[in-house]
Amino acid sequence: MVGIREVAEVAGVSMSTVSQVVSGNRPVSAATRARVEAAITHLGYRAHPGASQLRGGRTGTIALIVPTLENPFYPLVAAGMQDVLVPRDILLTVTDASGMDRSTNAIHRLLSRRVDAMVAAPFGIPAAGLAELHDAGIPFVTLGEEPPGGGDYVHSDDVRGARAVTEHLIARGRRRIAFLGGEESVIPTQQRLEGYRAALQAAGLPLRDDDVVFTEYTRQGGRDGAALLLERDERPDAIVAANDLIAIGVLDVTRARGLRVPEDVALTGYDDIDAASLVSPPLTTIENPAREIGRACARLLLERLDGDVTEVTRAVALSNRLVVRDST
Amino acid sequence: MVGIREVAEVAGVSMSTVSQVVSGNRPVSAATRARVEAAITHLGYRAHPGASQLRGGRTGTIALIVPTLENPFYPLVAAGMQDVLVPRDILLTVTDASGMDRSTNAIHRLLSRRVDAMVAAPFGIPAAGLAELHDAGIPFVTLGEEPPGGGDYVHSDDVRGARAVTEHLIARGRRRIAFLGGEESVIPTQQRLEGYRAALQAAGLPLRDDDVVFTEYTRQGGRDGAALLLERDERPDAIVAANDLIAIGVLDVTRARGLRVPEDVALTGYDDIDAASLVSPPLTTIENPAREIGRACARLLLERLDGDVTEVTRAVALSNRLVVRDST
DNA sequence: CTGAAAGCGCTTACAG
DNA sequence: CTGAAAGCGCTTACAG
Known part of the structure; x- marks a missing residue:
């Protein structure tokens, strides 16, 4: 595998400089940047997410826990989240909690994987699971109702x-x-x-x-x-x-x-x-604007992750509309 | 955060031993194991996935790329994959490729994230994307038809x-x-x-x-x-x-x-x-047994990952059954 | 059965 | 603007 070291060699710079070019975390001269970028393209370099994670702290993964994937409402929420997450290069992992004896397991499992944030439909999530989520201190959003103890949530009216x-x-x-x-x-x-x-x-x-x-x-x-x-x-x-x-x-x-x-x-x-x-x-x-709901969830999470939020609870209420068909 | 070091201290053993207990990669005496496990529970230790990944190589994540999440068939495939993946503690990430100009982007993105394996519906995936997948050398399965160039696939008969x-x-x-x-x-x-x-x-x-x-x-x-x-x-x-x-x-x-x-x-x-x-x-x-198809995909992938497969192409044909209703 | 040590590939103070 | 070095938290040869 080609790593930052190979890129540095080819570009004739230090590994730090390559890292800065990739992350944009500190200014790099245009000439250097160009050489590094050429080397990256040439070698087909891809950062190793594990290494970045180990230093940087974040996994770049956000989780969605749904009660079931069989209700087509939830896949649409997932699609909406992706609309927002893909441009930020964040991975979405979806868990169907119906199979697990208790969704607490799902939360526990996702926390072990160090997901950066989480959205969950709170229905049927036992208090213990929610508590563990709270303790983990990662941003999370619930669907449809305010989580006990406060927190962001998205619902339609x-x-x-x-x-x-x-x-x-x-x-x-x-x-x-x-x-x-x-x-x-x-x-x-x-x-x-x-x-x-x-x-x-x-x-x-x-x-x-x-x-x-x-x-x-x-x-x-x-x-x-x-x-x-x-x-x-x-x-x-x-x-x-x-x-x-x-x-x-x-x-x-x-x-x-x-x-x-x-x-x-x-x-x-x-x-x-x-x-x-x-x-x-x-x-x-x-x-019920499922896709919009997904988007709103992702945005709330991103704002928390970006750190410019101080409120304990934020509620997003999406408007819905009556669709009249033949059953009435 | 509590790491392997803290656990080792509390249990009075070396970090290696803690690692062995967690991974099961080498025998540990019952007494030592018990002490380590007690320390893990007591401290609430969770392995850092980034670190394991950096050493071990795998991310423990498998990707599914679907043409759209709006066709309810695909979420069911995802649910089926989870049936198999969750017990192995592997994360599933689902990508709706409809939003991206080309699914090649999705493949590229997922490869950058070093997913361990991938299942994709080949419809509409350009040759370049498939080629990149091949080059990456990770196990992958296609849905419905054999990928050009050979590889595992799952379809119903x-x-x-x-x-x-x-x-x-x-x-x-x-x-x-x-x-x-x-x-x-x-x-x-x-x-x-x-x-x-x-x-x-x-x-x-x-x-x-x-x-x-x-x-x-x-x-x-x-x-x-x-x-x-x-x-x-x-x-x-x-x-x-x-x-x-x-x-x-x-x-x-x-x-x-x-x-x-x-x-x-x-x-x-x-x-x-x-x-x-x-x-x-x-x-x-x-x-058309969507969930079964998902399960079969996951199993094929796991077998490749476990390394006991030498065939280039394996086809899984699932039986389907006639459902008679009033339209005939 | 167990430990000390090297090193996975990055990022980030620390210097200059 | 750039580099050398330390270290993130694990796993895995290498020894014993």
């Missing part, structure tokens, strides 16, 4: 989105609107529920406890929840699902029962994943 | 899959079956066409040139191809689409023309992406 979608149903004449959430404990569920409630309240519609059902953020979760909601005597005339996958599960049930959407029951999703426009009928939903 | 889906249509009584392929030049297209032909031939059905149309592997490609096939006087009574996205494009056209699927024309896809079961009618298709 869930209260507003859920409110918009519910108001849309009310405007369409629906009166008995149910809410089908994912896991009750996570903040996005709570905020979407809050938006739903706010819309009903503003319209003077009653809030009924049994119109709110919690399940999982999956297609199967949607099936389970829909089974509950739709077997009642007094069926809702609309369902606000907390994400598209849940809504798609609801469609499975309406189809099986011969219910027409939207005639018998109107339905809305959340996120606007590709599938939302492919199902039949295509879903009215809230566009 | 496309001939067999396409044959199965075509035989299924014949069994359903279809006689005039068209093939709607993606780009003619890529191997998967050629193999799926071969399977389709084999099925017709075995059934004694004629092969007509004008029943074979090539387009792009996209929804729009499907629309374009369907427009050609369905405007003829003698319409086919079935269409074998070379992937699900194409089939979904066909559905757009049948819907617009008031043709019923499967009554007027039966339709099959390929891949079984989520959307295949979401469209109406849901598609009969061939399940």
Whole structure:
């Protein structure tokens, strides 16, 4: 392998000078620089990341931990992060935490690898994992909710989105609107529920406890929840699902029962994943800007890494918008 | 930071011994091992990856380059790779090459980072990129087709899959079956066409040139191809689409023309992406095991890295299976 | 089974 | 603006 030494020899300068040219950490005369650069090109020199890391401290790697890679929302977050990271020549490593017994393992593993920073969806990350992250003292951003103890986070305005979608149903004449959430404990569920409630309240519609059902953020979760909601005597005339996958599960049930959407029951999703426009009928939903969210995460991290941030917590709220399709 | 030196002090042994305990590269007495392990736990020691890398040579990182993260097939490949890589404590870095002018940049960048191995979808990777990869001498695997010049690759058995889906249509009584392929030049297209032909031939059905149309592997490609096939006087009574996205494009056209699927024309896809079961009618298709493909890629790489492989080229063909739904 | 020492390829004070 | 030298935290021959 060709190293800094070979380059220095060919260029007729010291190893320090080669290092300065590569890193730009101190001024080098134009003539010297040109000679060094010529030698680098000629020899095909590539810095050894391990060596730089050992001295410089940083690995140039940022990690993303997601609950699952099967929900297409998360790969898009990864793509957004890359939009920002690639120009800075930072590597992104993505971990699907669903396979590991506990995401704590993922955090631990990534910390051992000395990643420079991390973004994680906090859902299901046990407190111990978050604590370890805190102790490590590296910049990190959470997705969707503020980490306990404070820290940067990025979310789209869930209260507003859920409110918009519910108001849309009310405007369409629906009166008995149910809410089908994912896991009750996570903040996005709570905020979407809050938006739903706010819309009903503003319209003077009653809030009924049994119109709110919690399940999982999956297609199967949607099936389970829909089974509950739709077997009642007094069926809702609309369902606000907390994400598209849940809504798609609801469609499975309406189809099986011969219910027409939207005639018998109107339905809305959340996120606007590709599938939302492919199902039949295509879903009215809230566009959740996954890629933008990824970009924002990466930017927050980079600012911390660049050291010009003093605030403990910064929140980035991205706006979302209603996409009306045939399911309402 | 606590390093090997601190651990050695606390355990009352030399730094070498600590290193041996951590790496397992040479036998250590049980008593010593226990003392060292206690010290490691007590101090919370984590090896510095940069230092190990500088000596040991490997970064413990494997890269995956995909044409896009927006096609849900690829994130699943990534998830499959992780299934295999995580237990070996190897990091996966995923690059979406769509953003970069040329994937060559991605390859170059990853090589600079000294990733230990790489898997890439060869579609659209220019020869220069592949050549650089070859020169780097690191193990790599391609997706779907053999890399020019030879090397490991993983694909599902496309001939067999396409044959199965075509035989299924014949069994359903279809006689005039068209093939709607993606780009003619890529191997998967050629193999799926071969399977389709084999099925017709075995059934004694004629092969007509004008029943074979090539387009792009996209929804729009499907629309374009369907427009050609369905405007003829003698319409086919079935269409074998070379992937699900194409089939979904066909559905757009049948819907617009008031043709019923499967009554007027039966339709099959390929891949079984989520959307295949979401469209109406849901598609009969061939399940292309993305996650399994990812696992196989990782295993091939690991075997090379472990050094017990001498063959230049190894091909892994994964079996796929017919999924029958309402479109046939 | 264990230790002392060299060295992996860089970066960064320290000098000039 | 440039160079010589120390050292980052490990691993691995080399000895014993």
